[in-house]
Amino acid sequence: xPLDLPLECPIRxxxxxxSFGSIRAVDGLDLDVPAGSCLGLLGPNGAGKSTTMRxxxxxxxxxxxxxxxxxxxxPKQSKSARARMGLVPQLDNLDVDVSVEENLxxxxxxxxxxxxxxxxxxxxDLARLTDRRKDAVDELSGGMRRRMLLARGLIHDPDLILLxxxxxxxxxxxxxxxWTLIDDLRSRGKTVLMSTHYIEEAERLADDIAVMAHGKIIxxxxxxxxxxxxxxxxxxxxxxxxxxxxxxxxxxxxxxLRSRPAxxxxxxxxxxxxxxxxIPPEAVWRAASLEDVFVLxxxxxxx
Amino acid sequence: MSKDPDxxxxxxxxxxxxxxxxxxxxxxxxxxxTAFSSLLEPTxxxxxxxxxxxxxxxxxxxxxDYIEFVGTGIVATAVIFASALPSMFGTFIKYRFQRTYDAIxxxxxxxxxxxxxxxxxxxxxxxxxxxxxxxxCFFFGLSPTWGMLLIPFFGFVTACGFAAFGMAVxxxxxxxxxxxxxxxxxxxxxxxxxxxxxxxxxxxxxxQIAAQFNPLYQLVELVRGAAFxxxxxDILRLLGLIVFxxxxxxxxxxxxxxxxxx
Numbered sequence: 001x002p003l004d005l006p007l008e009c010p011i012r013x014x015x016x017x018x019s020f021g022s023i024r025a026v027d028g029l030d031l032d033v034p035a036g037s038c039l040g041l042l043g044p045n046g047a048g049k050s051t052t053m054r055x056x057x058x059x060x061x062x063x064x065x066x067x068x069x070x071x072x073x074x075p076k077q078s079k080s081a082r083a084r085m086g087l088v089p090q091l092d093n094l095d096v097d098v099s100v101e102e103n104l105x106x107x108x109x110x111x112x113x114x115x116x117x118x119x120x121x122x123x124x125d126l127a128r129l130t131d132r133r134k135d136a137v138d139e140l141s142g143g144m145r146r147r148m149l150l151a152r153g154l155i156h157d158p159d160l161i162l163l164x165x166x167x168x169x170x171x172x173x174x175x176x177x178x179w180t181l182i183d184d185l186r187s188r189g190k191t192v193l194m195s196t197h198y199i200e201e202a203e204r205l206a207d208d209i210a211v212m213a214h215g216k217i218i219x220x221x222x223x224x225x226x227x228x229x230x231x232x233x234x235x236x237x238x239x240x241x242x243x244x245x246x247x248x249x250x251x252x253x254x255x256x257l258r259s260r261p262a263x264x265x266x267x268x269x270x271x272x273x274x275x276x277x278x279i280p281p282e283a284v285w286r287a288a289s290l291e292d293v294f295v296l297x298x299x300x301x302x303x
Numbered sequence: 304m305s306k307d308p309d310x311x312x313x314x315x316x317x318x319x320x321x322x323x324x325x326x327x328x329x330x331x332x333x334x335x336x337t338a339f340s341s342l343l344e345p346t347x348x349x350x351x352x353x354x355x356x357x358x359x360x361x362x363x364x365x366x367x368d369y370i371e372f373v374g375t376g377i378v379a380t381a382v383i384f385a386s387a388l389p390s391m392f393g394t395f396i397k398y399r400f401q402r403t404y405d406a407i408x409x410x411x412x413x414x415x416x417x418x419x420x421x422x423x424x425x426x427x428x429x430x431x432x433x434x435x436x437x438x439x440c441f442f443f444g445l446s447p448t449w450g451m452l453l454i455p456f457f458g459f460v461t462a463c464g465f466a467a468f469g470m471a472v473x474x475x476x477x478x479x480x481x482x483x484x485x486x487x488x489x490x491x492x493x494x495x496x497x498x499x500x501x502x503x504x505x506x507x508x509x510x511q512i513a514a515q516f517n518p519l520y521q522l523v524e525l526v527r528g529a530a531f532x533x534x535x536x537d538i539l540r541l542l543g544l545i546v547f548x549x550x551x552x553x554x555x556x557x558x559x560x561x562x563x564x565x
Contacts, residue, residue, distance in 0.1 A: 060565035083411040093402035097332040109321035110410035
């Protein structure tokens, strides 16, 4: 495949396995990410999302399976693939004593950017840090540093962007700022793979969602399709004392309905107002959500 | 199977330069402290050993004033402390705490290039700052010679080996405290039995033979050759140091690859 032609799927993983000692982090993973789309890799902690990201950047080597990124076979041609992809890491690894501008310049050199001043200006503009360019990174707020990590990952205008938990640990206001930047990438037609364990993030930003658990994809589709397929239309939330909730769950089980704890309530997924008369009238009815799907599929509480 | 017409090569100068540019950017923020200690430490050594011992117990060693004997030997001390220690601690901190290497390896840079760049940068620094004791010695009466222009190069070559040694150690240990074993068991004996403060021919024969395998001893002899006149055997000493550095460089790449790539 000539590399200057657009690829149908910048990421193709087939039957990939990766273990750390006795722990199987990735267990027969199949994953395609179509060009120009944003795929949300949604899963609980320990699902294998970060290992998948490390496999894609060549920082982990698969035990077996086929991996192809931007037309390059991994791990053999990982370096060529990395030249055309950008990574925004989960953990801040900026050089804190060095200025914002210098951090970006170093990154531009690592990615062999030809016009470094222009690339740095563009990145500063993207991160809205132009007026802080001479400041040491240490002097920036948490949100600014996150924006800068994103700008650093895009310094070479990559074809593929990997976002590893891009807003983990951020307060809602900063998270919204980052989402705006990611939205902008989508609108520019970039291919994005974003790992997250935040339901709202995946729902809001991703065209497609792949739910990952125990090292493999257990469901995939558009957020609305996943909800319809796995959680139906409506969810009833029943509130009450613990004994009452246990009783309601038992009744739901008897009716063949799936239920899950939802804070102080029990959420009964796929319920019908007319047919399931055991649901008390005080129950709160709402549209089924991706959170319902996530909890039902992974057995983990959502965030 | 994909073609890769623009597949990237190994050991690309651009990748090495990129990693070194990061080091330079960081060094700009703390160069004053490094320069200060590089000047002060040899001065203290020279005052303590050269003037202390040199005026009270020993005045002359192998036909050379003791202060000049010590001053030329301290170059080796400066080189090992400016290469092995920053390399060990810096590497460990960068991969374990700062996760700097994760950022670098996400770019088109591989471990071989990363290690090479780090080793070269540390060695350049050590080669430069390793000369400071000689400069201080000038104020204590040492006469400049043309051969001394080679001292930064000798320091650089030796520092390449010790910087690689530090990286290899950092890639091997699991806790930063384990560096204590290395400094106590390896580094301190190396610099004490390097002929820095006393000639090794005063040691028992076993130690004299062991010293021949000590890169620091070879560096000390080269520096003294530069200051007081070279011998033919100095070519072998230099070749030995180059081999030492090349072997440690490959070991460092091997250990760091094991540490950084899962």
